[in-house]
Amino acid sequence: MRTCPKCKTQTLAPLAEDRVTDPDTVPPSRCTSCRGVWLPHGAVEQHVVPPSLDLEPAAPSADELPGFCPGCRGILVRARVEAAHPFHLDRCPACAGVWFDAGEWAAVASTEWLTHLDDLWDPAWKRRARAQQAQKRHLQEIERALGAETLDRVRAAIAALRNHPRRSLGLSYLIEELRSPR
Structure with missing residues (x-):
């Protein structure tokens, strides 16, 4: 032994x-x-x-x-x-x-x-794994705060603008609309 x-x-x-x-x-x-x-x-x-x-x-x-x-x-x-x-x-x-x-x-x-x-x-793999875990927790917090349905809509807007040639205009419009009182 x-x-x-x-x-x-x-x-x-x-x-x-x-x-x-x-x-x-x-x-x-x-x-x-x-x-x-x-x-x-x-x-x-x-x-x-x-x-x-x-x-x-x-x-x-x-x-x-x-x-x-x-x-x-x-x-x-x-x-x-x-x-x-x-x-x-x-x-x-x-x-x-x-x-x-x-x-x-x-x-x-x-x-x-x-x-x-x-x-x-x-060490490099551990850093990547920690970053992925942090990103996952961040998204979970966002979903918990916004709700799944709203988060899905935000993701859809991101997907629509991500490769759009005028995405900065779309982003500006979103920010402007969110800042203005209703």
Whole structure:
């Protein structure tokens, strides 16, 4: 058994004994204590763990502990996964293995995150994702303030003016009409 990144004890056991080939490589493994799952980089892409393996989430306190790679013992780097219930994944910067606290593999395996998991640690991708989330929240606030029907009409006006050769005239007219008292 290897040392669990979160428990810091020798409780990390291979998921399948027949897959253990290289003694220097940590195979897909699960902690017998905290139920977290370690997946080497290639195993994440191959989806070797059934999503039903860990349906219960870990205790929140366990997710806040820093972890160490069970292979190279480097400090794992965290990335936030935006979901209905956000959580953090931990990855080794050297070998790119990923630690999933209990319940996190099932949460990731059932979403589109699995196909671009590496992006979670890419600063440029994270900036784009935050900008998209901010835009989405902004539009939701506008819809909440105006109502869906009015927002649809505003969008229709935008669509009509967007490529019109005299759109500045149309925009000026809208502003003028909105400023004048009725």
